[in-house]
Amino acid sequence: MTAAHPLRRFLLLGGVTALCAWTLIPIALLALGALGGRDFVTRWPKSLSAGDFSLDTLRGFLAIDGVWAATWVSVQAAFLCMAIALLLGVPAGYALARFRFRGAGAYRVLILMTRAFPVAILALPLTVGFIRLGVYDTPFGVALLHAVLATPFATLVCASLFQGIPAELEEAAWVFGCSRFTGFVKVVLPLALPGIAAASIFAFVLSWNEVFAASVLTVRHRTLTAYLLSVLSESPLHLQFAGGLILIVPSILFIFLVRRRLFAMWGIGNR
DSSP: OTTHHHHHHHHHHHHHHHHHHHHHHHHHHHHHHHHHHHHHHHOSSOOOOGGGOOSHHHHHHHTSTTHHHHHHHHHHHHHHHHHHHHHHHHHHHHHHHHOOOTTHHHHHHHHHHGGGSOHHHHHHHHHHHHHHHTOTTSHHHHHHHHHHHHHHHHHHHHHHHHHTSOHHHHHHHHHTTOOHHHHIIIIIHHHHHHHHHHHHHHHHHHHHHOOHHHHHHOSSSOOHHHHHHHHGGGSOHHHHHHHHHHHHHHHHHHHHHTHHHHHHHTTOOOO
């Protein structure tokens, strides 16, 4: 038993180290390519001296006509997607967790099956439908489709969260005069916020990084990913690195802002 403990600790640390390297090394290489400029990208072996790095490539990328407008469209679409996914997913997850009805298991499977439909097949009918509804080439139209992709995950995550919160807490709130809605808001919702934060991160990142639907549903008001797909495909490699770095920075910042909720979900105290 004693000999197994160091081995288990070694395997755990090794797994965590490998996972961190798998995640951070591509980001580090992307940042080096964006900050190093044209010469750094093509040079071998690489040099990591401070004089090799500057913000000129990022400034050049941000100076490209249309980048800021596309960024604003992406921000709008991502926050709208997050809001729609949570507005639909939280009540749906609560209903799945608290109410017993025939076919609940099949309903969960159907929720997952919505992710099985490839967006490419639905692109043409969605485009026609969005044009008729007047939401084609708008941030709301992009967010609406992204919310369709994010809501199933938000629903199932919230259902698991609410199942882990004892129903007796709500019943105690009812005894003290709360309605079902006020009991949910005052008792259940604060306990579920860490998981809801995780669902919101998924919705935000999905919308921010999605490119196919955004390319199909926008023409003049493109999201940043769709805009970069059309602009950077023939651009120099160092500008492509800069575009990739700009794309991941908002997601990292958003995760940083809600990190305390995520820490609470895993039982880690606020730092």
